[in-house]
Amino acid sequence: MSAEADPITDELSELVFQVAGRLRGGFNAAAAELGLPPAQALLLANLSAPTPMRELAVWLSCEPSNVTGIVDGLERRGLVARRPYPADRRVKYVVLTEEGERGRAELRARSQAQARALFASLDADKEHLRDLLAAVVAGAPAPDEAQIPRR
Amino acid sequence: MSAEADPITDELSELVFQVAGRLRGGFNAAAAELGLPPAQALLLANLSAPTPMRELAVWLSCEPSNVTGIVDGLERRGLVARRPYPADRRVKYVVLTEEGERGRAELRARSQAQARALFASLDADKEHLRDLLAAVVAGAPAPDEAQIPRR
DNA sequence: TATTGTTATACTCTATAACTATA
DNA sequence: TATAGTTATAGAGTATAACAATA
Numbered sequence: 107m108s109a110e111a112d113p114i115t116d117e118l119s120e121l122v123f124q125v126a127g128r129l130r131g132g133f134n135a136a137a138a139e140l141g142l143p144p145a146q147a148l149l150l151a152n153l154s155a156p157t158p159m160r161e162l163a164v165w166l167s168c169e170p171s172n173v174t175g176i177v178d179g180l181e182r183r184g185l186v187a188r189r190p191y192p193a194d195r196r197v198k199y200v201v202l203t204e205e206g207e208r209g210r211a212e213l214r215a216r217s218q219a220q221a222r223a224l225f226a227s228l229d230a231d232k233e234h235l236r237d238l239l240a241a242v243v244a245g246a247p248a249p250d251e252a253q254i255p256r257r
Numbered sequence: 258m259s260a261e262a263d264p265i266t267d268e269l270s271e272l273v274f275q276v277a278g279r280l281r282g283g284f285n286a287a288a289a290e291l292g293l294p295p296a297q298a299l300l301l302a303n304l305s306a307p308t309p310m311r312e313l314a315v316w317l318s319c320e321p322s323n324v325t326g327i328v329d330g331l332e333r334r335g336l337v338a339r340r341p342y343p344a345d346r347r348v349k350y351v352v353l354t355e356e357g358e359r360g361r362a363e364l365r366a367r368s369q370a371q372a373r374a375l376f377a378s379l380d381a382d383k384e385h386l387r388d389l390l391a392a393v394v395a396g397a398p399a400p401d402e403a404q405i406p407r408r
Numbered sequence: 409t410a411t412t413g414t415t416a417t418a419c420t421c422t423a424t425a426a427c428t429a430t431a
Numbered sequence: 432t433a434t435a436g437t438t439a440t441a442g443a444g445t446a447t448a449a450c451a452a453t454a
Contacts, residue, residue, distance in 0.1 A: 112373055115369055117387050118376055118387055121390035122276050122390065124390075124394050125390055128397065130274075143443070144444090158412085158413095159412075169445070195452080196412040196413070196453045196454065223398075227393065235269060238379065238382055239272035239276055241378060242378065243276060245377070245378025246279065246377070295420090309436095322425090322438080323422055325438080327421095346430060349436070413452090416449085417448085419445085419447105424440085426439085426440105428438100429435085
């Protein structure tokens with residue numbers, strides 16, 4: 107079967123990539139305004155509670171060895187700190203500093219402002235779009251389970 | 258205003274990233290099956306007619322210097338060729354070889370199969386999702402001007 | 409032995425700047 | 432002068448493998 111056999115799938119893929127690209131661009135711009143590289147900003151935005159390094163690697167869908175460098179960067183900026191975990195001394199918890207709390211709130215506020223502008227024209231259809239996208243996520247088998255879940 | 262003031266925007270952003278992530282994963286997997294790195298696969302999938310290098314850089318939203326390496330890779334694999342443009346001898350057109358045509362069709366078929374599976378559960382709502390996403394793209398101001406610049 | 413985090417290393421992708429050949 | 436493509440180089444981002452400390 108040719109690629110032209112299912113035009114609606116091509117349209118959906120193209121549109122999802124476009125919307126995601128604008129969201130990512132807005133997030134990266136917000137991060138740059140705060141002087142943060144994208145990977146550090148992504149970790150900061152999702153760090154709401156003390157979390158072991160190993161779990162951060164799952165959130166970011168990357169190897170644990172890379173988390174070391176990302177956390178190093180956030181620690182150098184004074185936004186997070188490593189804290190020992192007495193019950194298992196191999197483990198280190200990453201926690202937000204007070205400045206990290208402020209930076210995280212600022213980053214989330216700025217990136218959300220961009221996202222709000224992107225979806226503004228939908229008005230009352232926003233719930234509708236959410237439900238359809240949720241159906242896609244729920245209805246399709248997860249390729250792997252690594253997807254920055256909660257906030 | 259706090260980040261919790263607009264939960265629907267957070268939900269929409271999260272869901273768009275999840276769906277886009279699965280699409281991208283499916284595309285990259287299809288590319289890997291053909292032995293193509295993501296950037297080369299992206300160019301191959303979008304090359305339907307002879308195109309100047311400069312325009313490919315606009316398509317890929319990257320600097321022209323990077324297109325050189327990507328086209329080098331595709332040329333090494335025999336999938337594309339550079340063709341001189343007599344009317345302006347500075348310009349090179351990138352064209353698909355016969356093997357490139359086959360590879361492109363195969364890549365598009367495989368990635369589309371993954372996308373079709375992802376959206377399958379929507380059934381008749383696919384048109385609905387498409388219209389809502391199209392409204393987002395049409396209703397939001399383009400973040401950068403990467404839209405048919407000149408010529 | 410297995411696991412957490414780290415280090416060292418390499419590869420991909422991308423941006424900047426300088427270069428060439430044309431215009 | 433300006434433009435198309437190239438080259439050289441540097442910087443993120445990520446993967447693999449080996450290591451120390453701890454379990």
